[in-house]
Structure formats: structure tokens, C-alpha cells
Amino acid sequence: MNSLRAARAATRVRPSAIISSLQRRSYADAVSDKIKLSLALPHQSIYTSKDVVQVNIPAESGDMGVLANHVPSIEQLKPGLVEVIEESGGSKQFFLSGGFAIVQPGSQLSINAVEGYPLEDFNPDAVRSQISEAQKIAGGSGSEQDIAEAKIELEVLESLQASLK
Amino acid sequence: MAFAWRASGLTYNRYLAVAARVVRRSLKEGPRLQAERRGEMELRFAKWENGKQGENKSLAQENASSMAEHASEGQK
Numbered sequence: 503m504n505s506l507r508a509a510r511a512a513t514r515v516r517p518s519a520i521i522s523s524l525q526r527r528s529y530a531d532a533v534s535d536k537i538k539l540s541l542a543l544p545h546q547s548i549y550t551s552k553d554v555v556q557v558n559i560p561a562e563s564g565d566m567g568v569l570a571n572h573v574p575s576i577e578q579l580k581p582g583l584v585e586v587i588e589e590s591g592g593s594k595q596f597f598l599s600g601g602f603a604i605v606q607p608g609s610q611l612s613i614n615a616v617e618g619y620p621l622e623d624f625n626p627d628a629v630r631s632q633i634s635e636a637q638k639i640a641g642g643s644g645s646e647q648d649i650a651e652a653k654i655e656l657e658v659l660e661s662l663q664a665s666l667k
Numbered sequence: 668m669a670f671a672w673r674a675s676g677l678t679y680n681r682y683l684a685v686a687a688r689v690v691r692r693s694l695k696e697g698p699r700l701q702a703e704r705r706g707e708m709e710l711r712f713a714k715w716e717n718g719k720q721g722e723n724k725s726l727a728q729e730n731a732s733s734m735a736e737h738a739s740e741g742q743k
Contacts, residue, residue, distance in 0.1 A: 544705075545705060581686050581690070597690065599683070599686040599687040599689075599690040600682070600683055600686045600687075601683070616683050616684070616686070616687035617686075617687040617690040617691060617702070619690070619694060619698065623694055623695055623698050624693050624694060624695065625693060625694060625695045625696075625699075628692065628693050628694070628695075628699075629693045632689065632692060632693065636689075645735065646675045646676075646735070646738050647675050647676065647677065647731065647734055647735055647738070649675070650671065650672045650674075650675035650677050651672075651677070651681075651685045653671060653672070654672055654677075654682055654685045654686060654689075655685060655686075655689045657686075658686045658689045658690060659689060659693070662690070662693055
């Protein structure tokens with residue numbers, strides 16, 4: 503009998519709870535469709551907690567787009583293109599050499615990499631000549647480590663060449 | 668995730684350094700000259716034993732030989 507009364511009381515409380523939560527919705531909640539991006543290299547911060555709309559990252563587990571309120575996660579990045587869609591609607595593209603992206607609670611995204619440059623800073627001829635050089639080493643008779651390093655270079659260069667097209 | 672370079676004894680740190688080096692070399696002349704200076708590393712170290720300094724060694728060379736030693740046991 504007591505529990506029945508408690509249950510009835512609970513159902514009676516609920517509508518007002520919904521209303522109060524609706525009333526608590528403030529302006530700040532309503533505009534939180536942006537994600538705060540920090541893109542940091544050891545020698546430079548490209549973005550420092552800047553509001554952006556979307557960030558596309560080349561994670562080892564697959565390419566992904568990160569929007570506001572994304573599930574917190576840690577992703578290892580492949581050498582590849584990061585695309586930032588800014589508030590103004592324009593987008594910027596950076597080629598990163600590999601690192602980590604950390605999606606934190608509260609729509610914060612931190613990306614760390616060793617090297618990162620806008621696409622227009624790359625020289626397609628230098629990429630092409632390095633590919634043929636790395637292919638020679640990868641198929642040659644150097645040490646196991648030299649061959650492994652040449653294969654890493656090829657992975658980076660091929661991703662860079664695909665991004666430059 | 669299995670990485671081929673792990674089997675050759677390379678560390679993740681080395682993987683990142685190689686990837687960064689090749690990105691720097693792919694830049695246009697202007698930014699490249701500035702960036703390539705960042706890739707240089709000439710650290711040397713010596714082990715001290717019984718109050719005496721041992722042989723002065725290059726860190727890069729020692730790292731490379733240690734990676735060669737650990738080849739094919741990295742992936743377990």
C-alpha cells in the first residue's frame with residue numbers, strides 16, 4: 503500500500519520534472535553544437551581550443567568525422583589528411599605525419615602530431631622523387647630496419663600523394 | 668593492430684620520427700629549410716661506473732643497434 507502510494511506520487515512528480523528541465527535549458531546549452539579543437543605540434547599550436555563545426559581525422563581504425571558531443575575516445579592517427587570545417591563554413595586541410603586524437607567529454611578534441619602542414623606547403627615533385635627512392639630501398643638488400651623504414655616512408659608518401667591530387 | 672615495422676624491432680617513437688622526417692623532406696623549399704633543422708638529433712651519452720665515465724656513445728646509433736637486436740621479438 504505504501505509502495506503503491508509512492509509509485510503514484512512518482513508519476514505525479516514526473517510532468518513537472520520535465521517542465522523544469524526544459525526551463526533550465528539555457529542559451530549556452532542551445533548553441534553547444536561546436537567542438538573545441540586543439541591541434542598541437544611540438545613546435546607550434548595550429549588551433550588552440552577553437553570552436554569548429556567538424557573535424558575529419560584519419561584514424562588507424564578508419565577515417566572518422568568528429569562533431570560536437572562525440573563519445574570520448576582515443577584514436578591513433580595514420581599519416582594523412584585532417585580536415586577542419588570552421589564556423590564560417592570554410593574548411594582547412596592539414597597533412598599530419600601521425601600522432602593521436604583524443605576526444606574528451608564536453609566537446610573537446612585534442613590532436614597531437616609531430617609534423618603538420620597545410621597542403622599548399624608541399625612540393626609534389628619532391629614527393630614523387632622520394633617515392634622512387636624509397637621503393638628502391640624497400641626492394642633492395644639493406645638491413646631489415648632500413649627496409650622497414652623505407653616502407654614507412656612509402657606509406658606516408660603514398661598518403662601524401664593521394665591527398666595532393 | 669599489427670604493424671609490419673614492429674616485427675623489425677622498430678619502436679613507435681622511431682616510426683613517428685621516420686614519418687615526420689619524410690613529411691619535412693616533402694615540403695616546398697621555404698618551409699623545408701626551416702623544418703629540417705628540427706629533425707636533427709645529436710645526443711650522446713656515457714655510462715658512469717665506479718666513479719669513472721665510460722665510453723661516449725651516440726644515442727641514435729645505440730638505438731638503431733638495439734632495434735636490430737630486438738627484431739622479430741617485438742610482436743608478441
